[in-house]
Amino acid sequence: MTDKTSGLFHRDRSWHPAALTPPYKTSIKRSPAAAPISMPSTLSEDTGPVFTRDILGPQDADLIHNFASEGQSAIGPRIIVYGRVLDETGRGVPNALVEVWQANAGGRYRHKKESYLAPLDPNFGGCGRVITDAHGNYEFRTIQPGPYPWPNGPNDWRPAHIHFSIFGASFGQRLITQMYFEDDPMIWQCPIVGTIPSREAIETLVAALDMRRTVPMDARAYKFDIVLRGVRQTMFENRMEGL
């Protein structure tokens, strides 16, 4: 079995957060101190699990309703989040599993280790998932999460955010990140956002309000594109059906 691709683009580690970022205190004892060992990707990283739509339930991409009682819905500003999963060459990544999780509109997570005084919403679970179409498009509905305080510094707050977990075609493309909201002043106060070295990189995680995708009298829309690592290939190795 020969490897049809020529491996993954190397990762630009200066663009990503470093492992050790002391203002985010938990990183101090959880960050490897030795340099990671560089290696070109092999079949073990160039391949990866494939997820098909038969795993999806009818409401997996509707966080407003997927935990709610019959006839009920989650409380909060209703939004649509849409965008594309792309790779570094700009190609849409089809059949990418996108899993999301978030706090409710009051900034409270449904988790046994969470103790923020804001109340749970009985109709909001906080998880959803979707698989991209042939062009890499995805879309889900949810409520806009609230900001919340967290134990780090004496008065640190997370900006409103949605966590994203994305699978590409290769296990080496695996990525977890967070989506923030346009014009939120809390973005620039947050030590976790601040682990990202440049403002330019942070801005790629800020979703844009898109009034044209709004559903009038129902939900506003935010656009959030996600870029996974690219796959190196030559003209001659290019599979005609695309990668």
Place this chain on the structure above:
Amino acid sequence: MVQKLENLKESPSQTAGPYVHIGLTPNFSGITGVYDADLGTKMLGDAPKGERITITGRVLDGTGTPLRDALLEIWQADANGIYPGQDGADADVYGWGRCPTDMDDGTFRFETIKPGAVQNRDGTPMAPHITFWIVARGINLGLHTRMYFADETEANAADPVLKRIEHQVRVPTLMGQPQGNGTYLFDIHLQGPDETIFFDI
């Protein structure tokens, strides 16, 4: 001036945070009724070929304390060294597993089969190994490592990835240690004298 390259930048990583379970293993975190089952809990069909194994361990921080909020994913080939999706792969080996560490004692556990040797890009064999990916609160970019099998002495000695590691003294951090009954122990140390080797792939 020259023409512009049209490459995009990869989205920067952010930590999975303490509530990664809500999104990736909601049933484990007590959010039931949304997904039928958590993905990645079952790695085998009814009749996979190969030796059944259990991999267990903990993820330890720089103080030696196990992480009770980490999440691991693994990816592996079948007993013949063929990855799911490739021609001839064993349909009963799914290859991918996902496991949160226990909220009390920090252990993880995967039930799978031992993979075969996988070919390196140049056609030479790599020793049997399983790719690990670890995320957690405090980990800013998911960590990639590999578990090799300590009892594969000969294959490990010839493995092209292991051979090129400068500090050979650290290679044992990549070894799953046989405990008998097909169980391998693989503790992952994020820091300290036994810090596990992580790869920049």
